[in-house]
Amino acid sequence: MPTRNIEITNATGLHARPAAKFVEIANRFRSQVAVHKNDRMVNGKSVWDMLTLDAAAGTILRLEVEGEDAEECLEELTELLRDPDNEKNV
């Protein structure tokens, strides 16, 4: 199962708009997306879940994507998380 650890580096963390964007991207794929923060795991396809994850700056998230289009999905999500404030992403 494609898995990746990504550090949230921007000052405001994974705030509401990029979180919503993250979910929007995740929902474009058929794969399941699990997002881990320490010992918590949430559904990467739910905005409610992602917001309560509260990923502040410095948080390391582990993404686990499972399904036929998992690789591609993980690529796109990684790109977003590396630069969540990028106009292109937000």
Added chain:
Amino acid sequence: MEIRKGIPVSPGLAIAPAIVLDSEQFRIPRRSIAAEDAEGELERFRGAVEGAQAEIRELREHVARDVGEELGAIFDVQDALMTDNRLHEEVRELVEREHYAAEYAVSTVLKAYARKFLKLPNRYMAERVADVYDIEKRLLRHLIGAKRETLGRLTEPVVIIAHDLTPSQTASLDRSKILAFATDGGGRTSHTTIVARAMSIPAVVGLQTITADVSGGDTVVVDGNRGLVIINPDEETISRFQETERQFRRMEESLGNLKDLPAVTQDGHEVALWGNIEFPHEVQACLARGASGIGLYRTEFLYLDREEDPTEEDHYQAYAEAIEALQGRPITIRTCDLGADKFTHLSGDYDERNPFLGFRSIRFSLQHIGLFKTQLRAILRASVLGPTRLMFPLVTNLKELRQAKMILADVREDLEDEGVPFDRDLAIGIMVEVPSAALMARNFAGECDFFSIGTNDLVQYTLAVDRSNEQVAGMYTAGHPAVLRLIREVVQAACDADIEVAVCGEMAGEPMYTVLLIGLGVHALSVSPATLLEVKKVIRSVTMDQAREVTDKILSFDSDREVDAYLSELTRRLLPEMVV
């Protein structure tokens, strides 16, 4: 039993069980449904989501266009939260397994998320709780909004308790079952007031917390005469209230005999006693209580509660109706007094720190000349239908009066050119309601035909007291010696210049001040129809010499307490049967 004090805006007394409406915080009934209704409830939920999302998207477009794409995008998060499967799954769970009604399920799920958000250590995320509340509010509005229609089918008489009634709420109410209104917000010109007065039922507004204080089904007394709301009154209070109501009726009947008698003192001095109105149809109520004319027609109601400015024809129709109903009796039409506590869609555009000292009334008219001219044209055109006078509100300096008169001259010229008839001798007056105008009354007297003293604003500006602020409302009294001296100054200036002076504020309608005002030399009192007969009774009970004597005595006092104590005692002597 609890008693709350607010602003009385429509007189009368009522007692009935309460219905609490609230546009923001819905009271969610803990309602269960039958298992077979689950699909229907979920259908309602999906409908609410669709409706709420349509609103959000519209709002988003609007904000993006007006403020910028950046801010508009904020709504995308709410939009996404409502589409989100998680919300739909959790609501489904509660509806199918727990048999919750849709609104109860939505409220339960969203409240749990709100709590979760509030606990987040990241302040920015915790603030997202506002989005959660906003979503809840929108969904509930759709879910319960439809249920509200049951208010259109009330089975027993009720008192309506609300934050501040909105036009859409009142539109759906079954008016025949509503005995009174009591609201948290609002003022003398709020929508609630307009509706209550139009329905002739008691209303108390500005109660601040009444929607929280009262639960649906509580028995409440609404006293629109004194501005009181009594929650769950005890037996003794109920019987006292019923006795008061009987007394009130008895007095009404005894005063009814006065209706056709003139408002003259015992020594034959006549005082013009007029009514104050907001709507043309109120002329009838004034005449029914023996008014000899209308001393104050507040025209701003033509501008309120509507999306677009009234047309010249809207104005004209209203004035014509009032003038014709008066059958030759005089009417004083005050030009638009918008701003401060009265807003239209237009004046609402200005955000003011201190609205009572801000952009309102004649100041507003002089900046919106198109709007002002439309009104002046209609008044001039209507002036041929009966004796009409024109009055400008809140005039503060001579320049404003001169500007207003110049604009009027323009309008007259236009009508002249068009061959439209109007009364060429139309009298022009000002409301004296700002201390500067009172102090300059001698200068104003040379440039207009009459004064009408607006005591509500004069008291507020002289004493620097906002009476809707309960912390200082106790300081608000027309009996303050400073106010009385200003009134004396205005009356003397008018008498010296040989122009007429009236009083049209609430002070004129309080029987306690009647003797004082006629003693000062006021020619006319313009009052709300509710107190017209009481005022007439006081006028008919004294001679001018007695009134002057009382006035001299009162002007020697140096505190409002002495003034009010003396006048209360005097009124008790003159009107022993009055309900105080």
